[in-house]
Amino acid sequence: MGTVHARSLDPLPMHGPELGVQADDLDVGETEYEPQQEVLENRDVVVQHVHIDGLGRTKEDFLTYEIADVFRAKNLIDVMKKSHDARQRMLRLGLFRQVEVVIDTSHGEDALPNGLDVTFEVKELRRLTGSYNTMVGNNEGSMVLGLKLPNVFGRAEKVTFQFSYGTKETSYGLSFFKPQAGNFDRSFSINLYKVTGQFPWSSLRETDRGFSTEYSFPIWKTNHTLKWEGVWRELGCLARTASFAVRQESGHSLKSSLSHAMVIDTRNSPILPKKGALLKINQELAGYTGGDARFLKEDFEIQLNQRLFWDSVLSASLWGGLLLPFGDKPTSIADRFYLGGPTSVRGFSMYSIGPQSEGDYLGGEVYWAGGLHLYTPLPFRPGRGGFGDLFRTHFFLNAGNLCNLNYGEGPRAHLSRLAECIRWSYGAGIVLRLGNIARLELNYCIPMGVQSGDRICDGVQFGAGIRFL
Amino acid sequence: MSLAAEAFVSQIAAAEPWPENATLYQPLREDQILLSDCASSLAVQAYLRMLGLPVRVHCRANAEYMSPSGKVPFIHVGNQVVSELGTIVQFTRAKGHSLSDSLDDVQRAEMKAYMELVNNMLLTAEMYIQWCDENTAAEITRPRYSSPYSWPLNHILAYQKQWEVRRKMNAIGWAGKSLEQVYEDVSQCCQALSQRLGTQPFFFNKQPTELDALVFGHLFTILTTRLTSDELMEKVKSYSNLLSFCRRIEQTYFESQDRDSQSGALDFSKGPSLM
Numbered sequence: 001m002g003t004v005h006a007r008s009l010d011p012l013p014m015h016g017p018e019l020g021v022q023a024d025d026l027d028v029g030e031t032e033y034e035p036q037q038e039v040l041e042n043r044d045v046v047v048q049h050v051h052i053d054g055l056g057r058t059k060e061d062f063l064t065y066e067i068a069d070v071f072r073a074k075n076l077i078d079v080m081k082k083s084h085d086a087r088q089r090m091l092r093l094g095l096f097r098q099v100e101v102v103i104d105t106s107h108g109e110d111a112l113p114n115g116l117d118v119t120f121e122v123k124e125l126r127r128l129t130g131s132y133n134t135m136v137g138n139n140e141g142s143m144v145l146g147l148k149l150p151n152v153f154g155r156a157e158k159v160t161f162q163f164s165y166g167t168k169e170t171s172y173g174l175s176f177f178k179p180q181a182g183n184f185d186r187s188f189s190i191n192l193y194k195v196t197g198q199f200p201w202s203s204l205r206e207t208d209r210g211f212s213t214e215y216s217f218p219i220w221k222t223n224h225t226l227k228w229e230g231v232w233r234e235l236g237c238l239a240r241t242a243s244f245a246v247r248q249e250s251g252h253s254l255k256s257s258l259s260h261a262m263v264i265d266t267r268n269s270p271i272l273p274k275k276g277a278l279l280k281i282n283q284e285l286a287g288y289t290g291g292d293a294r295f296l297k298e299d300f301e302i303q304l305n306q307r308l309f310w311d312s313v314l315s316a317s318l319w320g321g322l323l324l325p326f327g328d329k330p331t332s333i334a335d336r337f338y339l340g341g342p343t344s345v346r347g348f349s350m351y352s353i354g355p356q357s358e359g360d361y362l363g364g365e366v367y368w369a370g371g372l373h374l375y376t377p378l379p380f381r382p383g384r385g386g387f388g389d390l391f392r393t394h395f396f397l398n399a400g401n402l403c404n405l406n407y408g409e410g411p412r413a414h415l416s417r418l419a420e421c422i423r424w425s426y427g428a429g430i431v432l433r434l435g436n437i438a439r440l441e442l443n444y445c446i447p448m449g450v451q452s453g454d455r456i457c458d459g460v461q462f463g464a465g466i467r468f469l
Numbered sequence: 470m471s472l473a474a475e476a477f478v479s480q481i482a483a484a485e486p487w488p489e490n491a492t493l494y495q496p497l498r499e500d501q502i503l504l505s506d507c508a509s510s511l512a513v514q515a516y517l518r519m520l521g522l523p524v525r526v527h528c529r530a531n532a533e534y535m536s537p538s539g540k541v542p543f544i545h546v547g548n549q550v551v552s553e554l555g556t557i558v559q560f561t562r563a564k565g566h567s568l569s570d571s572l573d574d575v576q577r578a579e580m581k582a583y584m585e586l587v588n589n590m591l592l593t594a595e596m597y598i599q600w601c602d603e604n605t606a607a608e609i610t611r612p613r614y615s616s617p618y619s620w621p622l623n624h625i626l627a628y629q630k631q632w633e634v635r636r637k638m639n640a641i642g643w644a645g646k647s648l649e650q651v652y653e654d655v656s657q658c659c660q661a662l663s664q665r666l667g668t669q670p671f672f673f674n675k676q677p678t679e680l681d682a683l684v685f686g687h688l689f690t691i692l693t694t695r696l697t698s699d700e701l702m703e704k705v706k707s708y709s710n711l712l713s714f715c716r717r718i719e720q721t722y723f724e725s726q727d728r729d730s731q732s733g734a735l736d737f738s739k740g741p742s743l744m
Binding site: 232234248254 | 529550620
């Protein structure tokens with residue numbers, strides 16, 4: 001950084017009555033207009049005032065945690081750095097459309113010769129924002145109406161509402177989010193929702209109406225989420241021709257579960273990472289807080305990425321999960337694991353591995369899946385540094401297995417069952433990154449170890465996914 | 470039932486003979502089943518017994534939701550699922566089993582008219598008493614209907630069902646009726662049935678038909694089910710030929726068959742007896 005000049009200029013123009021919060025801004029008016037210029041680089045300075053201009057409904061006390069650090073700056077560079085950090089922190093709160101920082105020498109009667117005033121000029125988000133989309137897919141059209149109230153009570157609380165009205169199904173979700181003051185990573189949220197899913201691979205329709213509360217907090221480098229969820233689940237057959245095994249699962253059930261999720265993510269990007277690792281562990285205990293679904297569900301996901309020569313990346317991932325029912329009731333089709341599809345075990349159709357009845361996949365109580373990928377840039381690197389960077393080619397080797405547990409056999413028998421009849425596949429393809437949320441894959445796959453009943457997709461397979469192996 | 474579904478049922482059904490493992494599904498007999506569902510289930514069982522087709526009865530808490538039409542009972546035959554008496558009659562006929570083949574067209578029309586009468590009067594009256602008489606709904610219907618579910622789902626589902634039935638009653642103009650009027654309707658229906666039956670063993674002389682199965686299912690269930698008041702039972706009891714009709718069918722198709730097959734525990738599913 002070069003030499004930094006700070007100039008005392010005319011007092012800031014005042015605009016709008018909403019600025020009334022900062023009373024000490026007003027007595028700056030009588031400064032003599034005498035431009036002074038000084039080099040301040042290594043001089044000790046004292047931050048005397050920090051103003052936030054443009055606050056409407058945001059409560060000032062909530063922001064003091066974010067700006068407190070600015071007061072601790074000892075020289076100008078420090079002030080700039082800390083102000084910048086504070087700006088980032090304020091932007092992250094999701095309260096402001098923009099935040100600008102103005103650093104000025106102190107004015108007024110109590111102004112010290114080396115005193116500085118830092119002013120954050122913020123523009124708050126609108127009280128209510130809305131969106132409207134139409135979507136077509138799965139033989140169904142729907143319109144989606146979204147409403148967002150950022151900063152409802154002035155302390156970064158957020159209320160979002162989404163309503164989707166379709167030709168077949170309606171869904172909605174209402175959520176309230178509140179971060180802890182001064183610690184944005186600790187947050188509390190409440191959700192109320194109704195979602196309907198149609199799962200053609202199981203000929204199953206599921207309608208969930210639920211209520212959940214969750215608390216998220218970081219510990220060292222990990223993020224934890226504790227959650228209680230109560231869901232009223234309604235299962236039904238998608239068609240008259242659904243298998244009887246699916247028909248038997250129809251009806252209402254109530255799941256009340258406590259769950260804990262832990263995530264460590266050191267990757268540089270969630271969709272096409274070049275380095276870093278991910279570890280996700282999820283555990284859910286249902287039935288101890290009421291309801292009629294009683295089980296313990298454990299699930300993990302590991303991903304390791306290593307950068308190699310020529311901008312290529314070697315990535316290895318492993319998933320696994322176990323569902324243990326309590327009591328005499330068997331597990332529900334809605335709780336079991338499913339495997340297969342264009343972003344998990346490639347070369348197999350969506351969720352079409354493992355136990356099935358008359359062509360309807362019933363899911364399994366235990367599964368594992370692993371993948372090894374070599375990602376390289378596109379051949380000849382078209383669109384380098386721009387559009388072309390959204391694409392990667394990859395070579396993959398996937399494997400996995402899914403089965404049910406019969407709890408008389410003992411753990412050794414279970415392990416050997418998981419080790420036999422392994423489904424695996426290999427192939428190559430192109431990956432397109434869609435924002436930082438999802439990816440599209442077009443692959444040529446060769447499925448191996450196919451068991452009777454599995455539905456395969458030999459050759460070209462196209463798919464999109466948020467979670468990928 | 471739609472025409473397409475009807476065609477579907479009759480086409481596919483013809484292919485295979487009646488299997489040994491045919492199963493009838495109904496709600497839990499002890500704690501859950503309601504008068505109207507019990508009557509419908511018994512009617513189907515009586516019908517299949519009259520045809521001599523074996524069926525096992527399975528009780529499931531979610532039988533209503535398993536049924537393709539949302540109504541109980543339904544039967545699972547081979548890989549077919551068929552619900553309600555009317556459709557089951559068509560289904561068995563497609564497989565070559567029928568009770569009403571010997572009837573002429575006039576008799577068949579008459580039989581259908583009486584079946585409609587029973588469905589429109591007796592079944593609707595049962596539904597009315599179960600769900601629209603607040604006394605019965607609170608003491609018997611809602612607790613039984615919701616017995617398999619945990620709180621708060623039990624209340625949600627019971628009130629949802631009650632609301633649904635009341636809306637249907639509104640649509641067919643029964644919502645404004647008083648309990649006395651409903652009992653009077655039942656009485657009239659029974660009188661019509663009693664007159665048609667006269668002194669014959671069955672409605673169409675010597676051979677039972679699906680009408681006999683349907684009437685038996687409803688009357689027998691009304692006679693053997695305890696409600697908050699005995700009024701409904703008393704209305705039926707005043708027709709002695711209907712009473713002996715019920716007793717006759719019970720003896721012919723339930724008691725004697727159960728004794729013959731020696732597997733009473735599995736197949737006996739009718740519940741209490743009239744004796």
